[in-house]
Amino acid sequence: MSAHPGARDGEPTDGDWTAPRATGPLDATVVLxxxxxxTNRYLVLAALASDRSRLRAPLRSRDTxxxxxxxxxxxxGVDDVPSDPADAVGGPDWIVSPPDALRGDVDVHCGxxxxxMRFLPAVAVLADGDVRMDxxxxxxxxxxxxxxxxxxxxxxxxxxxxxxxxxxxxxxxxRMPGGSVTMDASASxxxxxxxxxxGARYEQGVTxxxxxxxxxxxxxxxxxxxxxxxxxAVVDDSEPNTWRVEPSEINALDVSVxxxxxxxxxxxxxxxxxxxxxxxxxxxxxxxxxxDLMREILDAMGADVRLDRTGLTVTGGDxxxxxxxxxxxxxELTPTVAALAALASTPSWLRGVAHIRGHETDRLAALSAELxxxxxxxxETDDGLRIRPAVLRGGRFRTYHDHRMATAGxxxxxxxxxxxxxxxxxxxxxxxxFTGLWQGMLDGADPSRPxxxxxxxxxxxxxxxxx
Numbered sequence: 001m002s003a004h005p006g007a008r009d010g011e012p013t014d015g016d017w018t019a020p021r022a023t024g025p026l027d028a029t030v031v032l033x034x035x036x037x038x039t040n041r042y043l044v045l046a047a048l049a050s051d052r053s054r055l056r057a058p059l060r061s062r063d064t065x066x067x068x069x070x071x072x073x074x075x076x077g078v079d080d081v082p083s084d085p086a087d088a089v090g091g092p093d094w095i096v097s098p099p100d101a102l103r104g105d106v107d108v109h110c111g112x113x114x115x116x117m118r119f120l121p122a123v124a125v126l127a128d129g130d131v132r133m134d135x136x137x138x139x140x141x142x143x144x145x146x147x148x149x150x151x152x153x154x155x156x157x158x159x160x161x162x163x164x165x166x167x168x169x170x171x172x173x174x175r176m177p178g179g180s181v182t183m184d185a186s187a188s189x190x191x192x193x194x195x196x197x198x199g200a201r202y203e204q205g206v207t208x209x210x211x212x213x214x215x216x217x218x219x220x221x222x223x224x225x226x227x228x229x230x231x232x233a234v235v236d237d238s239e240p241n242t243w244r245v246e247p248s249e250i251n252a253l254d255v256s257v258x259x260x261x262x263x264x265x266x267x268x269x270x271x272x273x274x275x276x277x278x279x280x281x282x283x284x285x286x287x288x289x290x291x292d293l294m295r296e297i298l299d300a301m302g303a304d305v306r307l308d309r310t311g312l313t314v315t316g317g318d319x320x321x322x323x324x325x326x327x328x329x330x331x332e333l334t335p336t337v338a339a340l341a342a343l344a345s346t347p348s349w350l351r352g353v354a355h356i357r358g359h360e361t362d363r364l365a366a367l368s369a370e371l372x373x374x375x376x377x378x379x380e381t382d383d384g385l386r387i388r389p390a391v392l393r394g395g396r397f398r399t400y401h402d403h404r405m406a407t408a409g410x411x412x413x414x415x416x417x418x419x420x421x422x423x424x425x426x427x428x429x430x431x432x433x434f435t436g437l438w439q440g441m442l443d444g445a446d447p448s449r450p451x452x453x454x455x456x457x458x459x460x461x462x463x464x465x466x467x
Contacts, residue, residue, distance in 0.1 A: 016396065017424035017435060019413020020442055025276030025316070028441040030267045032280060033091075034059040034257030035289060036430045037220060040067045040115040041227045042255055044123060044197045046096035047076040049231065051252040055094040056083065058257050062429045063113040068094070070110070070120055074127055075103035096253075104129020104172045112136045112360055112401065112429065117166055118147055118190040122198040125156040127172030134167035138401055141165060143358055146191040150183045154195075154206065178202025178247065184212035187355055192243060193224040199245035200233045210241040216355045218329050223288035230255065258284050261291025263431045264312075265336040266407040267441060268294055271314040272303050273343055273414040278441065281311035290330035297323065297337055301344065321346045322387070328352030331359075334384075335404040338367045339411035341387040342376045354383040360429075361400035370397050370405070374412065374419065394418020403429040410438055 039059045044067075046053035058064065068078040077097030084093075104127040110117040117135055121144075124131035134140075145164025152158060155177035160168035178199060185191040192208055192215065199206030215221065225235050225243070232251035236244040264280045271278040284292075285307070295312065299305045302317035322344040327334055331353040341348035356363040368380040374395050377388040397409035399422050406427050413419035427434035 016420040016422055019397075019410045019419040019421050020439060021417055022270070022274030022414040022442060024274075026271055026274050026278055026441060027276050027444055028267075029279040029281060030264070030437060030441055031282075032259045032264050032267070032437075033057070033061075033431070035260040036061060036063050036263075037115070037223060037260075037289065038227070038257050039064045040113075040119065041193070041197060041224060042253060042257065043067050043071060043078070043094075043096065044119050045227060045231045045250055046253055047071045047074070047098055047102075047123065048126075048198060048201050049096075049098050049250040049252045051098075053096045053253040054081075054255075055096065055253070056256040057091070058094050059260060059430070060091060061432055062111060063115060066109065066111045066113050066116050067119075070108045070116055071096075073103070073106045073108055074124070074131070075099040075101070101174060102127040102172065104131060106130075107132045107134070110135035110139055110166065112139050112142075114142065114188065114190055114359075117142065117144065118188070119194045119197060121147060121151055121156075121158065121168070121170050122194045124170035124172055125151060125158075125176045126174065126198070126201060127170070128174045129172055131170045131172055132167065133170065136401070138360065139166050143187050144168065146183045146185060146187065147194045150181045150191070150195060150208070153181045154178050154202065176202040178204040178206045180207040180209070182209040182211050185210045185215045186213035187216075187358055189215050189217040189220045192221050196221075196224050196228060196235070196243055196245050200228070200248050200250055202247060205245050205247040207242065207244045214328065215241070216328055216331055216353075217290055219288050219290040226288055258282070258287060258289065260430065261287065261289040261294065262330075262332050263291075265291060265294045265333055266339075266411055267437070268298060268312070268314045269336050269340050269411050270414055270441060271316045272298060272301060272320050272340060273316075273411055275316040277313055277315040279311055279313045283307060283312035290332060293327075293330040293333060294336075297325065297333065300325070301340060320344045322348035322389075324349045324351075326352040327384070331356045332404065334363060335367060335402075335408040336411065338371065338378075338385055338387060339408040341385075342371050342374075342378070342390070342392065342412065343415050344387075345389055347389065348385075348387045350384040350387070351381075352383055360402040361405070363402065363405070366398070366400050366402065366405055367408070370409070373397070374416065392416045394420075396420050396422060398422045399424070399426055401426050403427045403431070407431075407434065410434075 080092035409421035
């Protein structure tokens, strides 16, 4: 990991964002765009479907725009159409039109999106020719070998120069034998989801056996299975660590994308950090999103948490207390929980998340370093973090091109004067105009006022509202 080019540790640069301090209890309703994880799964399934699909209220962020563009490169139509005026978030829907055959002899840019770099190879094997894949410099160290090796076992030809990482070339043959494969998916549930999402289009379907330490983020595999069933695929997940997708057509989808519950985490955490209440409308009563664990976490850390038909409301309590929790199945929440833990009055122990060392950055090392830089008492363990109460001070919070590091810095800034966040624009990876939404939450913005992009969002679309 490296600091911002040309900046000494702790020294702000012109590109840094000063995290606003809360001046009183919050009273805000934050309308969030759709789930990144669901949007990209639906895009893949729609690209392989037998007819046109409609994705309603999809997320438009860097990761989902990269997926959409990758599919366009393969010959899939992904087109904007007006959304239902009653939709809370606004912005167009996507119509996804699958081609007769996926196009080969193309180059795909994955950015730093794990769902793109890991889901697309399983699709690209069905293309008519080579599909060359690469991404951001940091993407070239994210592990890919389990899915690459599994695809080879199932009949694919893939060149990766023996690195098990990007860049790689998938030699698409227009078909894929499929069959049964054993893999170690202990580093990422995305390895399993990749094979399942495309497996119905393989001649023999696909059966995936996991052999290794427990698969992290298991709810994401359940999300994949439910999305496949929504598209008419036959999936058997009755045996532990084994998933079977029968060969079949994939039906067209007409689906509304749930709000992204992991992206909601920092806003809900703000109610504990600053006091007052934050509401997120449209919170599902039942969901496969790992971010739903935030309800349990915030309750344990001292908040009043209420879910009803209108959404989720979190109200800060008299004291923010630490937590002892295994986040193995919801590891993406670790930076949010760690930021709250650094503000808590009692110690915290975050466990079960060794695998996030292979996320956008080594998140355990990054959190330890940056919380420590602000005066936090943090110990990195084999599989997580121990965080003890300490008096924090202002300073520069580095993000390492990681969107969840940036939002963790924003949480700290609610209670600590002088916190500046490096490269806050990296939040556009999953949440365009994060800073506009954050400031609107603090301002108690007019409900009718759309949030205007102020953070260099890469697509400039309207994807959220603060009320």
